[in-house]
Every structure is written in C-alpha cells, then in structure tokens.
Amino acid sequence: MLRVGVGAAVLLLIGAFAIAVLVGMLSPHGESSDVPAVTITSAASVTATPTVAAVLYVHVLGAVTHPGLYTLPTGSRVVDAVGAAGGMTHDADQSGVNLARQLSDGEQLIVPHVGETVTSPVGSANGAAGAGGIAGGKVNLNTATETELETLPRVGPAMAAKILDWRTQNGRFTSVEDLMNISGVGQKTFDALKDQVTV
Secondary structure: OOHHHHHHHHHHHHHHHHHHHHHHHOOOOOOOOOOOOOOOOOHHHHHOOOOOOOOOEEEEEEEEEEEEEEEEEOOOOOHHHHHOOOOEEEEEEEEHHHOOOOOOOOOOOEEEEEOOOOOOOOOOOOOOOOOOEEEOOOOOOOOOOOOOOOOOOOOHHHHHHHHHHHHHOOOOOHHHHHHHHOOOOOOOHHHOOOOOOOO
16 A cells, blocks of 8 residues: 555656646746837827929920920929920020029920020029029029029029128129129139129
C-alpha cells in the first residue's frame, strides 16, 4: 500500500511540475512585446497641406494660328503657350513677346502683329500684370507692381522688392538712372533694364 501511495505522490508532483511549466510559458513575463505600436491620429488633428495647381489657364490672342484658352503645366513659358496655339502667324512681331518668360495662371498673352502696338491687359504677352505699370510697352518704375517688375530682365522677387522699397523711401523715380542707386543694380543690370523701363 505504501509503495502505491509513494508512486501516486511522485506522479502528482511530476504532473504539478508540468502544469507549472506550461502555465509559466503561457503567462506574460512583463517584457515588451515584439508587436509594433500603432499610433492612431484623428482626422481633426491632421493639418491639410495646400496643393499647388498642376495646370495654368492662359488666354492666347493676337498673331497665333489658333487663338483661344489653353491649359498648360505649371512652370510653362510663353513659348509653350504660343506652341499650344499653333505657333505664330507669318505677320507676327516676334520681338513683341519674350518667349522665355514664365507664365502665370489666368494671364492673357497677346502676340502682336508687325506694326501693331498692344495695349497691355492684365498678364499680357509683354509680361505686365496690369496696365498701370506699362507706358508705351515699357514698365513704369513709378507705378509698376512687384509682379510687373519681375517681368523685366535680371529682376526677380528680391530685386523687385528692392525697387519698391527704394520708391517708398525716396519717392518717385525722376529718371531711369535712379536705378543705379539701388543696392544690387550694377552696370550690367542697368544696361539690361534701361530700354525696358520708363518713369
């Protein structure tokens, strides 16, 4: 009887040990899990990023084969708009437009005929953003906007801002040569601008 009791006790101990090991394997050990954490962001906390229009709308008129409204990729230049309109006609004044100028959305591009003087509407082919800054096809330094000034050769946003600052601090330009008083306007820049501007 005693041997049977000892054998049963040994079996019970082995069974208890096996259960303890099994439970230990299944229970958590307090260590970090290998499953990556998931961050949930509510829609209200997401800041919308404005998107830039992928196309430009340009109204091409004048001495082109097919005048009309065209959509062009952002960053297109006047040469692209003229090409979209079928190219210039045989009587187009090619010197009347700056083919390298970058286009802006919503502008009207006019290619003049030979001998024609174009009154510059908003965003016209000569690069004006408004008729107020244009006189006889030249940009008026006393009335031009920053956008109009940027259509000039060698004038980017920084130089246009300097011209406007000078005008604010010193009043009207009395001559084109006043440009030489602006920081950053050297002889080469002045030579490129002097025939394109007026006062």
